[in-house]
Amino acid sequence: MHHRWMSCLPLAFLAASVAAQIVAVPPAVNRSSAFLKTEIKPSSLLTAGGTAYAIMLAPPAAVESRLKRATTASVSQSKSRMAQSGKGVPLRIGFPRNLPDGERPLYLSAMPWQRLADGGRAVRIDVTSPGAAAIRLALEATVTDPDVSFRFAESAGLRQVYGPYPANQTAASKTYWSPVLEGDTATVEIYLPADVDPASVRLAIPQISHLVRAGANLLKAGEPTDDIGDADSCEVDLVCAPTPANLNQSKAVAKMVFTKAGHTFVCTGTLLNDSIASNTPYFFTAAHCMNSQEAASNLFTYWFFDAVSCANPPNLTVPPYKTLASGAMLLGRSVDYDWALVRLNAAPPAGTIFSAWRAEPIAPSSSVAIVQHPEGDLKKLSLGIFKGDYNFDEGTVFSEVRYTQGATEAGSSGSGLLTLAPSGGFYELRGGLYAGTSACFAPGETDVYSRLDIALPLVTQYLSPDAPNPSKKTVVVEYYAAILNDYFITADKPEINGLDNGAHPGWVRTGLTFLAYSDLAVAPPDASPVCRFYLVPQYGDSHFYSADPAECAATAVKFAGQWIEESPALFYIQLPDRATGACPANTRPIYRFLNRLNQIHHRYTAEV
Structure with missing residues (x-):
């Protein structure tokens, strides 16, 4: 954390993983496919190769171009060995490069604008970073006209065009990251209506992320294919085991690319069905991948990134994959148990499947499967045996797996742990890859996976919204405002909706949540009301x-006129035993932290 906190103290306790009444959901077909097939592909307004404003960066240092791994994540001592294999942290495939000072901000008035048939005007800006497999552009914009828009184009690979995106939408973020634009030149095209002066639009591209891997990776002659074919030799292409269960599960799994502070990473995630088959694009992965709304906002996913045929040696042909540049909303995560759930901001491509899931402990010695993108490579299938629970020193519990086929690698993080449904016709997700020591050169080693049965109570409102809730449990959601460097929690649904929809700009979800009770009448008899006070601005x-x-x-009484009581009973929660400090049965502690720098801001969390 960025500041020092006082030693934590138990404040209250929440109900732990109590078995939900809906513990399994079957798969579902993406019903939006008919609409998506007729969707018009975006196109550029200006001809590629025409007049453009060009920004050419110098070649990057050789050490950066050989980038392979993320920096080591901060983990507890008991988990450090598990992260040494490159798992437990996302695979880093891109590094930040700052644009020259003279290009920040861009002087739009002096650019080669071209008039369009509607009276508006457009300009292309090309940014080149020599040797890049792909580029992501960081945009910082100030725009007031709602009809100003951006398009983005890539110079290689599928040569896709993304957009148009309303400029006001991109300006809402302090930094907006473009889609992954394959090739060493990335293009942003700006459109202005006829009545908008270029001088009224402020745009900066302070930084790019230079990717050393991408979807097609260009497959340049004489260069390593990196992305395609980079997985270790024991990994098996999923198409080599074309059972209906394998092929359908493959359609639920995507390769994830996301950027934080200019560094770009790869993980794996799975599209999940919900109990009402709403086709809401819930997406499950590891918390060490989706650990902030910043990462979720620029999430870029590759679908159907599969080998085109089974061959030995592997077929390295670039498949006809699809991409989704919508980003996502971070709904929930756990640092301690390493799971994360996001909701994609757009429907996934036609032909995708919403995976089944089961939130129950796995039976000992069960056969398991993992569908993954090791090293960001084409989709692979690993098989193994569930060994049992794996307990870390701090009290967290994971599922341990030993493999009988393949392994996992960096880039596999977040891959779903799968078991066949009792019918045998489809897989059910049971958790996601956290870390481990398995490798092709160490076939006896194991990996550990998060447990969906532990996560479900905190995401029931999404994955099983029609589940009964007789004890009126409610999820308390945490938000953070960077400008205040402060945290806020609420269980009030109107407040949550307002915060999520931008009614209070600057507040974003951290993903951390905990359970409480909304109705004292059905809460445990020892539940206590939680009051909330607001410190008026002149005091902090x-x-x-x-x-x-x-x-x-x-x-x-003590702070009358400064701290104003907003609610005497925001929600209800149980307290520890005053004599022993022990938690009630089936609960876990919540801790209160104080910011020692200002002695005002507090944080409340169940994560240790």
Whole structure:
């Protein structure tokens, strides 16, 4: 964390993983496919190769071009060995490059604008980073006219055009990352209506992410194919085992690319069905991949990135893959248990499948399968045996697997742990890859996976929205505002909807949540109300929560006129035993932290 905190103290406790009444959901077909087949592909307004404003970067340093791994993640001592294999952290495939000072911001008035038939005008800006397999552009824009728009084009691979994107939408983010644009030249095309002066639009491209791997990776003669064919020799192309269950599960799995602070990473994720078959694009992966809304906002996914045929040696032909540049919303994650659930901002491509899932402990010695993108390569299938629970020192529980075919590698993070449904006709997701020591050169080693049965109580409202809730459990959602460097929690649905929809700009979900009770009448008899106070701006602009009625009362008296009580019972939660500090059965602690720098801001979390 960016500041020092006081030693944590138990504040309250929440109900842990109590078996939900809906514990399994079958797969579903993407019903939006008929619409997507008729979707018009975007195109550029200007001819490629025509007049453009060109920005040419110098060749990057050789050490950067050979980039392979992410920096080591911060993990507990008991988990550090598991992360040494390159798993437990996302695979890094891109590095930041700053544009020259003279190009920040861009002086749009001096650019070669071209008039269009509708009276508007457009300009192309080409950014070249020599040797890049692909580029992502970081845009910072200030736009007021709603009809200003951006398009993005790639110079290689599928030569796709993305957009148009309303410029106001991209300007809403401090930094907007473009789609992954294959080739060493990335193009952004700006469209202005006839009545908009270029001088009124402020645009900067302060940075790019230079990718050393991409979808097709250009397959240049004399260069390693990297992305395609880079997985280790024991990995098996999924098309080599073309059972209906394997082929259908493959259609639910995507290769993930996302960017944080200019560094670009690869993981694997799975599209999940919900209990009402709504076709809402819920996407499950590892928390060490989707650990912030920043990463989720620029999530770029590759679908059907599969070998075109089974061959030995492997067929390295570039497949007819599809991409989705929509980004996503981070709905929930757990640092301790390493799971994450996001909702894609657009429908996945036609032909995708929403995976089945089962939120129950796995039977000992069960056969399992993993569909993954090791090293960002074409989709692979690994098989193994569930060994049992794997317990870390801090009390977290994962599922341990030993492989009988293949292994996992960097880039496999987040891959679903799968078991065949009782019918045998399809796979059910049971968790996602956290880390491990398995490798082709170490076939006896194991990996550990998160457990969906532990995650489900915190994502029930998404994956099983029609499940009964007799005890009126509710999810408390955490938000963060960078401008205040402060956290905020709420279980109030109107507040959550407002925050999620931008009613209070600057607040974003952290993904961290915990359970509480919304109705005292059906809560445990020892549940206590949680009060919320607001510190008025002239004294600091923050919030304070307490589940101790005496502390709530004392705050109202001691800080009258400064801390204003907003709610005496925001939600209800159980307290530890005052004599022993022990948690009630089937609960886990919530901790309260204080920002020691300002002695005002607090944070409340169940993650340790």
